[in-house]
Amino acid sequence: MSDRNFQDFEAKWQANWETSGIYRARDPQEAGEKKKFYGLVEFPYPSGAGLHVGHPRSYTAIDAICRKQRMEGKNVLYPIGWDAFGLPTENYAIKHKVKPEVATAENVANFTRQLKSIGFGFDWSREINTTDPAYYKWTQWQFLKFFDAWYDEDEKRARPIDELPIPSDVRAMGERAVHEYQNGFRMAFKSTSTINWCPSCKIGLANEEAVGGVCERCGTAVIKKEKEQWMIRITKYAERLLEDLEMVDYLPKIKTQQINWIGKSEGASIEFGLFGTESEGVVSVFTTRPDTLFGVTYIVFAPEHSLVRTWLGRELIHNQDEVTEYIRAAGTKTDIERMAEGKEKTGVPLQGMHAVHPVTGEELPVWISDYVLASYGTGIVMAVPAHDERDFAFAKKFGLEMKQVVCPNYPEPTCPVMEEAFLGEGHMVGSDFLDGLPTWKAKDDIISWLEEHQKGERSINYKLRDWVFSRQRYWGEPIPIIHCDTCGTVPVPESDLPVTLPEVEAYEPTDGGESPLASMRDWVEVTCPDCGGYAARETDTMPNWAGSSWYFLRYTDPHNDEALASPDKLTYWMPVDLYNGGMEHTTLHLLYSRFWYKFLWDMGVVPEACGPEPYQVRRSHGLILAEGGEKMSKSKGNVVNPDDVIARYGADVFRLYELFMGPFDQPVPWDTNGIEGVKRFLDKVWHWVEAEPVTETSLELEALYHQTVKKVTDGLEAMRFNTAVSQLMILTNAFQEAGGVPEKMREGFLQLLAPFAPHQTEELWQQLGKKGSIHISGWPTYDESKLAAKTFELVIQVNGKLRDRAEVSSDISEEDAKEVALASEKVQPFIRDKQIRKTIYISGKLVNIVV
Numbered sequence: 001m002s003d004r005n006f007q008d009f010e011a012k013w014q015a016n017w018e019t020s021g022i023y024r025a026r027d028p029q030e031a032g033e034k035k036k037f038y039g040l041v042e043f044p045y046p047s048g049a050g051l052h053v054g055h056p057r058s059y060t061a062i063d064a065i066c067r068k069q070r071m072e073g074k075n076v077l078y079p080i081g082w083d084a085f086g087l088p089t090e091n092y093a094i095k096h097k098v099k100p101e102v103a104t105a106e107n108v109a110n111f112t113r114q115l116k117s118i119g120f121g122f123d124w125s126r127e128i129n130t131t132d133p134a135y136y137k138w139t140q141w142q143f144l145k146f147f148d149a150w151y152d153e154d155e156k157r158a159r160p161i162d163e164l165p166i167p168s169d170v171r172a173m174g175e176r177a178v179h180e181y182q183n184g185f186r187m188a189f190k191s192t193s194t195i196n197w198c199p200s201c202k203i204g205l206a207n208e209e210a211v212g213g214v215c216e217r218c219g220t221a222v223i224k225k226e227k228e229q230w231m232i233r234i235t236k237y238a239e240r241l242l243e244d245l246e247m248v249d250y251l252p253k254i255k256t257q258q259i260n261w262i263g264k265s266e267g268a269s270i271e272f273g274l275f276g277t278e279s280e281g282v283v284s285v286f287t288t289r290p291d292t293l294f295g296v297t298y299i300v301f302a303p304e305h306s307l308v309r310t311w312l313g314r315e316l317i318h319n320q321d322e323v324t325e326y327i328r329a330a331g332t333k334t335d336i337e338r339m340a341e342g343k344e345k346t347g348v349p350l351q352g353m354h355a356v357h358p359v360t361g362e363e364l365p366v367w368i369s370d371y372v373l374a375s376y377g378t379g380i381v382m383a384v385p386a387h388d389e390r391d392f393a394f395a396k397k398f399g400l401e402m403k404q405v406v407c408p409n410y411p412e413p414t415c416p417v418m419e420e421a422f423l424g425e426g427h428m429v430g431s432d433f434l435d436g437l438p439t440w441k442a443k444d445d446i447i448s449w450l451e452e453h454q455k456g457e458r459s460i461n462y463k464l465r466d467w468v469f470s471r472q473r474y475w476g477e478p479i480p481i482i483h484c485d486t487c488g489t490v491p492v493p494e495s496d497l498p499v500t501l502p503e504v505e506a507y508e509p510t511d512g513g514e515s516p517l518a519s520m521r522d523w524v525e526v527t528c529p530d531c532g533g534y535a536a537r538e539t540d541t542m543p544n545w546a547g548s549s550w551y552f553l554r555y556t557d558p559h560n561d562e563a564l565a566s567p568d569k570l571t572y573w574m575p576v577d578l579y580n581g582g583m584e585h586t587t588l589h590l591l592y593s594r595f596w597y598k599f600l601w602d603m604g605v606v607p608e609a610c611g612p613e614p615y616q617v618r619r620s621h622g623l624i625l626a627e628g629g630e631k632m633s634k635s636k637g638n639v640v641n642p643d644d645v646i647a648r649y650g651a652d653v654f655r656l657y658e659l660f661m662g663p664f665d666q667p668v669p670w671d672t673n674g675i676e677g678v679k680r681f682l683d684k685v686w687h688w689v690e691a692e693p694v695t696e697t698s699l700e701l702e703a704l705y706h707q708t709v710k711k712v713t714d715g716l717e718a719m720r721f722n723t724a725v726s727q728l729m730i731l732t733n734a735f736q737e738a739g740g741v742p743e744k745m746r747e748g749f750l751q752l753l754a755p756f757a758p759h760q761t762e763e764l765w766q767q768l769g770k771k772g773s774i775h776i777s778g779w780p781t782y783d784e785s786k787l788a789a790k791t792f793e794l795v796i797q798v799n800g801k802l803r804d805r806a807e808v809s810s811d812i813s814e815e816d817a818k819e820v821a822l823a824s825e826k827v828q829p830f831i832r833d834k835q836i837r838k839t840i841y842i843s844g845k846l847v848n849i850v851v
């Protein structure tokens with residue numbers, strides 16, 4: 001017998017698997033009748049820091065599940081690649097004067113070495129890299145699909161832009177007019193908007209990248225800036241992104257995140273008249289409480305509302321200076337600061353303006369305040385201080401009127417005097433024709449009234465905003481658009497894709513906030529593909545989210561240069577059966593990629609048969625923390641490097657420990673003692689599998705074995721890896737007690753352990769003289785009837801006299817019990833030449849053979 005020495009076999013098997021190609025996913029025509037299983041992990045950003053012990057938690061878990069699926073005979077796709085565009089590499093390039101593609105290649109090489117040293121069953125032949133022109137050609141091609149599409153609200157799907165109905169007066173004005181008209185509908189469009197701007201990274205951020213009012217990447221406070229940006233109309237898909245959550249199996253907390261981010265509110269939009277010096281008009285507000293309409297005492301605009309700017313421009317506001325100063329100050333605050341509860345309210349009245357109540361015709365003061373956001377609803381609020389906390393605080397501070405209209409203790413004739421806003425439901429008072437109605441009914445009735453009088457309508461609002469799709473940075477996919485003075489925005493012809501990144505001298509954005517590409521005259525200046533005249537390339541690049549929005553499609557057909565993937569392969573592999581990744585990506589990446597996929601599905605790029613959702617199941621793992629329970633970070637110096645762990649313990653110990661350390665969905669601290677325990681377990685396995693097998697087995701051991709098959713099988717399906725591993729440990733201890741592994745359990749035991757410790761089990765499998773890899777050898781099954789661990793001592797009598805005892809399973813059948821009795825060697829002499837008159841069985845106790 002030998003010592004377990006991982007250096008002797010881990011690298012050896014890694015090399016062997018690479019040559020034998022056992023982890024290669026078969027294309028549909030090669031796969032025959034085999035069922036497919038597509039397991040996906042979020043592909044990593046190849047950072048300069050290398051792999052962290054947190055990354056492999058997800059990869060090891062899905063690897064184990066894919067290994068079991070493969071052993072069960074499925075055609076498994078378990079791919080890996082690199083999400084390699086992005087700021088860290090670009091910042092590194094700026095600092096160290098290295099080309100981003102060089103830094104990326106180095107990081108990828110290092111990550112690859114690390115991942116291979118862990119022995120994952122990735123199909124490396126399908127490796128992709130978002131910064132590879134052969135890949136981003138298709139990202140650009142898909143951008144042009146968005147550009148060439150509009151959303152048909154009636155059919156509730158995206159359609160090609162040439163199917164957009166053009167009004168005859170527009171058509172009469174000629175091609176350019178048609179083009180301009182289409183531009184108003186395209187799924188990808190350019191628009192000037194106030195964006196979140198990070199002054200340090202010099203890039204525009206989507207709301208979701210500026211959560212908490214700080215830049216997601218560098219933590220700098222975000223300011224507002226006007227910028228022309230490419231946008232994608234994800235908002236058109238809000239309802240579908242919400243509804244279709246019913247079709248998928250995501251962790252409940254992940255569904256909640258999706259639902260909250262989409263942020264659907266139902267209510268009404270209501271029109272208020274506006275009067276000022278030489279001006280009148282109507283504006284609409286969005287409210288979730290139309291029932292409180294009679295309680296409105298003033299109207300509030302967001303400070304940056306465009307109407308306010310127009311009025312200032314036309315000098316319609318009497319306190320012009322005060323208002324201008326207020327708007328300026330509000331621009332320096334983040335949305336989060338502005339909306340914070342309990343914050344002292346600020347605002348100024350728009351003197352010279354007043355609003356008109358749509359039902360009573362009453363005149364109402366008009367204010368601006370930063371508690372109203374320009375980007376939500378219509379950017380205007382009808383204030384009901386008696387029933388809304390923020391309005392209450394505001395009215396109190398500025399001495400504005402309050403009108404109670406919802407009464408909590410109806411039918412008492414008087415409402416209690418209010419110390420604070422009453423937010424709940426009740427019955428209407430002081431509300432004309434709504435008086436006495438419960439809240440829900442008042443909502444319905446007022447909406448009907450408004451619709452009848454054309455002063456409002458039922459309305460739904462979403463918090464979801466359109467997707468800011470521009471970056472003024474270098475290291476991203478160039479947006480494949482050409483600007484021509486004559487023809488407008490012209491897509492780069494498909495035959496000219498990819499538009500590759502040129503070599504530049506400097507990667508910093510220009511001071512004007514333009515991409516460094518803008519200073520590359522040779523690259524920027526082109527001839528217009530339509531008219532052949534002078535034209536200029538778009539210099540913005542795409543956000544990081546682009547490449548990761550469709551990578552799972554590319555894995556199905558990674559080398560295709562005619563299409564992003566062939567319809568056959570997409571039909572075979574999609575949807576993804578199991579997708580795992582960090583909780584930090586369960587809001588945005590998940591939403592963006594679901595949206596992107598739905599769009600491709602609408603456009604027929606993804607075949608109908610694939611279904612409308614890309615991921616059937618989505619799970620997420622808990623973080624691995626540092627030994628003391630803190631987050632691992634470079635600055636704290638508490639990062640565990642997998643290289644060190646593997647050099648010391650080998651890959652199998654590392655993998656097994658990652659799955660054993662705690663419940664998969666919970667955060668767990670790294671623990672050196674824990675890893676030692678796992679090492680001892682694998683040593684023990686080595687010893688007992690190599691030892692002479694035992695021939696005898698007890699019923700208890702047999703039951704334990706069958707229980708283990710069941711627990712490991714179920715545990716891998718339900719992602720209860722830690723309990724599966726501990727069950728394997730219990731079984732190993734039982735082998736030790738029995739003095740060896742029973743021959744008939746040896747193979748099955750190794751197979752159960754194979755998804756967790758692929759190297760050692762492969763080595764022992766070969767030592768047992770098996771042909772072929774354990775990883776495609778089959779998956780053990782269990783016998784339901786043998787699961788019962790309990791046994792009892794069956795008393796065996798002949799003519800009422802004790803002749804033998806036998807240990808049997810407590811749920812043994814009468815027939816089996818009798819058979820055990822008759823087969824007993826000690827009983828044989830007493831019954832040999834006799835005639836058996838009857839056999840009596842007393843359940844759980846004895847068999848009496850009467851001769």
Ligand code: ANZ
Pocket residue numbers: 264265286287288289292302371372373374375376377378379380381382383384387388461
């Ligand atoms: C009147 C009212 C009365 C309101 C009442 C609430 C309670 P959710 O649920 O988040 O969608 N609101 C509308 N637009 C806003 C904006 N741009 N900035 C800040 N607040 C805005 O919130 C909808 C409610 O938030 C709306 O309903 C409006 O106040 C406010 F007893 O209208 B409500």
Ligand code: ZN
Pocket residue numbers: 484485486487488528529530531532533535
């Ligand atoms: Zn042109």
